[in-house]
Amino acid sequence: DLLTCEDGGPSGSAKVRLGLKYETEERCFTVAVMQIANGGSLPLPTDQNMYVRVVVLPCLETTRCLFRTRGVSPWETVDLNEVFGVQVSHSALRQKTLRVDVCYTNKLGKEECLAGAQISLAEISSSGERSTKWYNLLNYTYVSDIDAKHRE
Amino acid sequence: DLLTCEDGGPSGSAKVRLGLKYETEERCFTVAVMQIANGGSLPLPTDQNMYVRVVVLPCLETTRCLFRTRGVSPWETVDLNEVFGVQVSHSALRQKTLRVDVCYTNKLGKEECLAGAQISLAEISSSGERSTKWYNLLNYTYVSDIDAKHRE
Numbered sequence: 001d002l003l004t005c006e007d008g009g010p011s012g013s014a015k016v017r018l019g020l021k022y023e024t025e026e027r028c029f030t031v032a033v034m035q036i037a038n039g040g041s042l043p044l045p046t047d048q049n050m051y052v053r054v055v056v057l058p059c060l061e062t063t064r065c066l067f068r069t070r071g072v073s074p075w076e077t078v079d080l081n082e083v084f085g086v087q088v089s090h091s092a093l094r095q096k097t098l099r100v101d102v103c104y105t106n107k108l109g110k111e112e113c114l115a116g117a118q119i120s121l122a123e124i125s126s127s128g129e130r131s132t133k134w135y136n137l138l139n140y141t142y143v144s145d146i147d148a149k150h151r152e
Numbered sequence: 153d154l155l156t157c158e159d160g161g162p163s164g165s166a167k168v169r170l171g172l173k174y175e176t177e178e179r180c181f182t183v184a185v186m187q188i189a190n191g192g193s194l195p196l197p198t199d200q201n202m203y204v205r206v207v208v209l210p211c212l213e214t215t216r217c218l219f220r221t222r223g224v225s226p227w228e229t230v231d232l233n234e235v236f237g238v239q240v241s242h243s244a245l246r247q248k249t250l251r252v253d254v255c256y257t258n259k260l261g262k263e264e265c266l267a268g269a270q271i272s273l274a275e276i277s278s279s280g281e282r283s284t285k286w287y288n289l290l291n292y293t294y295v296s297d298i299d300a301k302h303r304e
Contacts, residue, residue, distance in 0.1 A: 012247060013210075013247045013248075013249075013274075015274055057290055057294045058165075058291070058294050059294070094288075095164060095165045095288065096165075096288065097165075097269075097288045097290040099290070116270075117249075117270065117272055118268075118269065118270035118290060119272075120269055120271075120285075120286075120287040120288040121288065122165075122167055122285070122286045122287055122288045123285050123286060133272075133274070133275050134272075134274045134275060135272040135274055136246075136247065136248065136249045136272040136273065136274045138209055138249040138251070138270060139210070142209045142210050142211070
């Protein structure tokens with residue numbers, strides 16, 4: 001059901017399943033990168049592995065805020081199940097935004113990101129329960145298309 | 153309470169309040185752009201008005217998917233209350249992502265966007281009820297900083 005496509009819409013978009021949790025006592029925000037669905041639809045060069053990059057922004061210099069999963073082959077559904085934690089107060093966290101990108105390392109050793117999700121933490125709960133959802137990954141070519149069309 | 157800032161975190165980020173609704177019978181997705189908070193924190197050139205640009209992506213050529221509010225001064229809190237609608241099936245909508253950017257028109261007449269939110273519609277409800285939330289606007293300079301640091 002998740003990847004159904006109707007009405008001549010785009011074929012099922014790549015998605016990432018995330019679990020977000022804030023624990024007040026530990027002052028800890030955790031991001032669980034659980035699965036990628038439809039990863040094969042991303043324009044990954046042949047013979048490359050992809051990985052998920054997680055960034056909590058804005059980022060203070062003194063705190064770690066950037067994490068990467070291991071690399072995986074772009075199969076239709078990939079299980080990752082990696083968890084990353086950031087020490088932060090709930091009020092500071094609510095000013096932040098989570099960016100989650102699917103990237104690979106190109107032949108020059110540089111990071112190239114293909115698609116991503118951006119998740120506002122303005123209304124993140126402090127209940128300590130993990131909120132698990134699928135998020136569509138927006139292909140960067142769509143965003144640059146819009147900018148190109150409307151800047152000319 | 154919304155704009156409280158603790159722990160040396162960044163000062164209250166700019167935010168946009170959106171109401172999202174999908175009505176199954178009319179096959180219509182509506183985005184209400186309600187308010188901007190802390191808009192004065194965005195790096196808008198003096199004497200420029202800002203506006204909100206709403207895009208539903210990916211966008212088929214045959215459908216209107218890009219909308220702009222009127223221009224407003226960057227006061228701390230701005231009421232916009234403009235509503236935009238897109239005809240789309242619920243299953244196609246669930247493959248899409250909403251981008252909401254705060255932009256202005258520069259002296260050459262080109263659109264420049266300062267900050268934005270990106271909202272996955274993978275789990276949007278078809279209940280017909282409006283879901284109203286505040287979303288942090290991520291300043292684009294943070295995103296390009298990350299890319300610059302980790303590409304070198």
